[in-house]
Amino acid sequence: xxxxxxxxxxxxxxxxxxxxxxxxxxxxxxxxxxxxxxxxxxxxxxxxxxxxxxxxxxxxxxxxxxxxxxxxxxxxxxxxxxxxx
Amino acid sequence: xxxxxxxxxxxxxxxxxxxxxxxxxxxxxxxxxxxxxxxxxxxxxxxxxxxxxxxxxxxxxxxxxxxxxxxxxxxxxxxxxxxxxxxxxxxxxxxxxxxxxxxxxxxxxxxxxxxxxxxxxxxxxxxxxxxxxxxxxxxxxxxxxxxxxxxxxxxxxxxxxxxxxxxxxxxxxxxxxxxxxxxxxxxxxxxxxxxxxxxxxxxxxxxxxxxxxxxxxxxxxxxxxxxxxxxxxxxxxxxxxxxxxxxxxxxxxxxxxxxxxxxxxxxxxxxxxxxxxxxxxxxxxxxxxxxxxxxxxxxxxxxxxxxxxxxxxxxxxxxxxxxxxxxxxxxxxxxxxxxxxxxxxxxxxxxxxxxxxxxxxxxx
Ligand code: SF4
Numbered sequence: 240x241x242x243x244x245x246x247x248x249x250x251x252x253x254x255x256x257x258x259x260x261x262x263x264x265x266x267x268x269x270x271x272x273x274x275x276x277x278x279x280x281x282x283x284x285x286x287x288x289x290x291x292x293x294x295x296x297x298x299x300x301x302x303x304x305x306x307x308x309x310x311x312x313x314x315x316x317x318x319x320x321x322x323x324x
Numbered sequence: 325x326x327x328x329x330x331x332x333x334x335x336x337x338x339x340x341x342x343x344x345x346x347x348x349x350x351x352x353x354x355x356x357x358x359x360x361x362x363x364x365x366x367x368x369x370x371x372x373x374x375x376x377x378x379x380x381x382x383x384x385x386x387x388x389x390x391x392x393x394x395x396x397x398x399x400x401x402x403x404x405x406x407x408x409x410x411x412x413x414x415x416x417x418x419x420x421x422x423x424x425x426x427x428x429x430x431x432x433x434x435x436x437x438x439x440x441x442x443x444x445x446x447x448x449x450x451x452x453x454x455x456x457x458x459x460x461x462x463x464x465x466x467x468x469x470x471x472x473x474x475x476x477x478x479x480x481x482x483x484x485x486x487x488x489x490x491x492x493x494x495x496x497x498x499x500x501x502x503x504x505x506x507x508x509x510x511x512x513x514x515x516x517x518x519x520x521x522x523x524x525x526x527x528x529x530x531x532x533x534x535x536x537x538x539x540x541x542x543x544x545x546x547x548x549x550x551x552x553x554x555x556x557x558x559x560x561x562x563x564x565x566x567x568x569x570x571x572x573x574x575x576x577x578x579x580x581x582x583x584x585x586x587x588x589x590x591x592x593x594x595x596x597x598x599x600x601x602x603x604x605x606x607x608x609x610x611x612x613x614x615x616x617x618x619x620x621x622x623x624x625x626x627x628x629x630x631x632x633x634x635x636x637x638x639x640x641x642x643x644x645x646x647x648x649x650x651x652x653x654x655x656x657x658x659x660x661x662x663x664x665x666x667x668x669x670x671x672x673x674x675x676x677x678x679x680x681x682x683x684x685x686x687x688x
Contacts, residue, residue, distance in 0.1 A: 241359075242672070243466070271582055285470050289469070289518070289580060290575070292327075292573050293573045297330075297572075301331075307339055
């Protein structure tokens with residue numbers, strides 16, 4: 240039930256907004272995020288925008304992960320299980 | 325949304341698995357609080373990808389699952405009041421009550437409707453002024469602010485026929501319940517990402533402070549979860565205990581302050597009964613007296629039916645991390661998603677349902 244889906248704000252009409260969910264448009268409530276702007280990415284839960292999805296922060300996390308050194312003794316991995324994700 | 329898809333990048337996931345395997349040189353166990361994480365972990369096969377001595381176990385973070393049998397029975401009883409139009413999120417429908425489910429009550433004549441948002445329930449109340457529209461409020465801090473907003477909306481619209489049966493709960497007391505219970509050994513907690521979107525990561529500070537327990541708040545993609553595990557391993561290996569955040573794109577230390585204010589305007593803390601954990605002090609959200617006109621427990625005299633948990637169901641132990649679902653003798657035999665015995669097999673966040681869906685799939 241704590242599932243939340245990212246979407247992008249397309250239009251704002253007072254306390255509601257039209258949001259794009261990967262091509263599907265839905266009306267959501269922005270009462271819990273009155274400061275959102277058109278173009279913002281938000282997480283939507285039970286019809287409410289509950290928090291933002293910050294592309295800059297996402298980029299930072301991805302960079303951090305891709306820079307991580309390979310400490311790995313590869314033998315500890317189970318290569319037959321790779322690529323399942 | 326490229327930056328969202330990238331969090332499923334298998335190259336990055338492999339990098340993290342290698343890191344974890346290289347860093348963890350002693351056995352350790354982490355609990356994912358959130359049932360959404362349990363499903364993601366099973367779906368991506370993360371338990372199998374991690375080194376054997378890094379164990380993940382599921383926790384109490386499934387709102388439907390932790391709803392007490394008594395509250396389930398009272399919700400079903402509410403549906404049978406004359407004139408009531410009961411609205412609910414979908415996964416409450418098939419949760420077994422002591423004698424029947426909401427779905428069976430509906431087949432027997434109760435008017436029960438599944439809604440996607442509590443705002444849909446408010447709309448139904450507007451459209452059906454001759455009916456009492458009741459919404460079953462089940463959820464943690466992620467869900468409660470929206471339901472609080474629906475009550476404020478009903479107040480603004482002057483509705484006299486919208487009621488909420490509040491079974492909402494706060495997550496920190498459940499984590500305390502697990503740790504105070506001392507039944508499972510934990511070295512760290514995978515913090516619930518969407519609860520923390522509302523509460524902020526600061527809400528989990530008591531874990532390092534009072535329990536010397538590392539917490540890393542996590543997102544829901546494979547890279548998010550593996551990064552979280554990697555960060556937990558690092559804390560354990562260096563003897564640290566702090567709240568860290570692996571879900572920086574959506575979680576901030578102070579959370580969504582507007583949502584917190586709306587939640588606190590409508591709800592106040594009260595003791596609540598949890599399946600598996602019993603009564604936890606100040607763990608429930610009761611509707612404040614100022615909004616009692618919208619409180620289903622004030623409006624209706626909900627009868628106290630004698631409640632009994634489903635015989636043989638070990639959902640309570642699953643929720644405390646004491647057993648894994650396959651250890652329940654009914655798992656996959658008598659209890660399946662088509663014939664659920666307990667809520668942990670019904671809910672989209674239930675651990676039994678996650679194990680059944682993804683493990684049996686993996687086994688063929
Ligand atoms: S498998 Fe079914 S009966 Fe067993 S604990 Fe899970 S929900 Fe209960």
